[in-house]
Amino acid sequence: MTRLALITGVNAVGNGLYATVSVLYFTSVLGHSLALVSAVLFAAMMLAMAADLVGGRLADTRGPRPVFQAGLVVSLAGMTAMLAAGEVAVFVVAGLLTGAGQGLCMSSNVALIRRAAGADAVMARATLRTFLTAGLALGGLAGAGVLAVRTPGAYLFAIAINLVTFLWCAVLAGRLEVPGRPATGAPRPAGLFHVYRDLRFMLFAVISALISVHHHVLPFAVPLWLALTQPSLTWLAGIALVVNTVLGVVLQIHANNRVGSGRGAVLSFLLGGVTIGASYLVFAWMAHAPLGAAAVLVLVFAVIYSLGEVVLAAGAMDLQFRVVPGEMQGQYSAAFGTMHGLASAAAPALLGLVVSAGGLLGWLTLAAATCLLAAMVPVVGRRFAFQPVG
Template sequence: MLFAQLLDRTGTGVWAASSVLYFTFVLGLDAGRIGLLLGAAAVAGIAGSPLAGHLAGRFPVRSLLIGCHLLRLGTLGALLVVTRFDVLLPLVAVTCLGDRAAKALEMLFATRVAGERRGTYQALARSSANAGYAVGAGIAAAGLAVGTPEAYRALILANALSFLAAAALVRRTREPRAEGWVAAGAGDAGGSAAGGGATGRTRAPSPWRDRGYLRFVLLDIPMNLDDSVLAVGLPLWLVARTDAPHVLVPAFLVINTVLVVVLQLRVSARFERPRQAAAALSVYGLTMLACCVLLALSAGTGAVAASVVLLAAAGLVTGAELLRSVSSWELAVSLAPEEARASYLGVAGMAQSVQKSAGPLLLTGVVMTAGPAGWLALGAGIAVLSAVQRRSAVRRLDSLPVPLPLRPGRPDRPSSRRSGVR
């Protein structure tokens, strides 16, 4: 599964580095239409995670993940022959929906496979994903250097083929038995036989009616802003408000990739338990505050000083990303009831998708427009919200029922009375 994720992210890295230029130079789209394409894709991506979670409670995750890979194979293949904008729009939107759904399904699959070791698995997955993005960017750079329409189409084809290879690898991966994973609204098939009389059909809880979990998801949106700060805020701030050389922009990605690959396992090992993950939220807020302070200080300084400060900010935002990747995933799993975990994790995945849509607009339209004061306000806001998120998460953890003891003589399987699973 990890190698399949590596191939998936390699193709995604190729697409991320070449898609805008493909739309511009090969298809001849103007900036307005490209913006509309990307906006529609971002909106469609928001629906990908909850849709995946909903389906994962009813169908095997492996089959759904293969379907997502093949869906993107088909849409990207169609992009090679489609030139009409009204057809491109739904194709790009469906591609992004499949991308977000695939990420949610990979998360669900990993949670089932890894169990209590999900933090370590998540660290390995993120390391392989970052390596894939780096490889994909390198492949895209080679194709972009050629610059011909045929080279651009070859990059799109390479991305599509990466999904085919990933689907083949997933097909060879065994899916674990999904005990305790019942979709919201599914009936308890064994309910009427449990007590010698008809007890009726029970319904697993729905994340859409769980205010506490929805509060967690809502607060998790600003906890993902490190992504936009690294990808949008740092480069644009460097270009628009500092004297630092533009060649530093690729260095931000290099720093991020290297630190994630080197440190993700260590950070995950330190914050792998639910309460440790909750504690990581406060550290995340303070780290983002320090990053934003450095960005505010970089304006108006000399080229050398600005370069040093911005590189330090890139290191801090990467540290925040390491903390967030652990805390968000672990808490999303731990705060969800076992009997409806698939649908709950699907809703939790919306936080990243919403941030990817709204985060760049927040940074470019509000934070950077306000100048250094905007960065200070953003950092302070994230620090405060991270403290609120931590308090809310700890309160919910305290309210969760204590797991039932294992059945005597059956050390490999917990009692299933709570979830109704037989």
């Protein structure tokens, strides 16, 4: 697991750097229009979801390590093309390769963790999430430096660094030692879309995906709402992100360690969702508070939200292992990821509506919906057949 943790951290640094500078690199350095960039990013996201489904199936039938390594190699090819993507055709190919590589890595990574860690898969994933969060933060910080310099050479250097991280991770992935496919009792039904007929799991996946809109609250909705209601406090959006990162790194392993059973995971998911919903109420209240009190409420919101996110993630990660057959982990993870991908695509529009049109009522509605969705999981969980992770 040490090597996998290194891969996760290194890859996260590169991805955090790339995510911070990519849009301005595409428009300012490569000279592409925002319309073209948006279209390519959307196509890449759709391809990533398709590649995730195929990669999940292959991870279960051929083994997760070669699929995961292939995803890193395809991403490496995409980053290489991105260095010279001034031509529209090259830019489109580079973007699609990047999306396909990301998709191949997604579900195969979860299957890889389960194969490699066995009975310790839940805690292993919590540890890797900590490395992921820290790596993304470090990459984002480096990206901020690139944005401060704002020269073509700085942007190209950032893309090259991300390329090197993919190369390094691909080499390390080839040295991972992964046990063979878990032994099974009765054969499982095959087929790329078989998982979608598991209605209990898919209902949980849909609930989790709808709540996952919260992932876009801090980077997207918070600065917009502050700019509309407390313009002088807009800078606190960055502080809220820092608070979220620090608490995530410090508390995630501890939160997962407290989830000792399937029922515990369900309760953790419920508590996390309700806590996130409560944080929205605090943030909505901030809009009508005096300046000093509003600043305090933003920080209180950031703490409550971050605690809820950590607890929710602990329950969700545990359930993704406990209610899934080990030999089909890749396919189930791909289906779960597809639901989250669709929700992620819709999240900016939904949150934009909450902020611009809904106002205070919008935040109250979002809080109520989040709590209601979280409360549905214990009902769905009554019919889950929890199984050991290893």
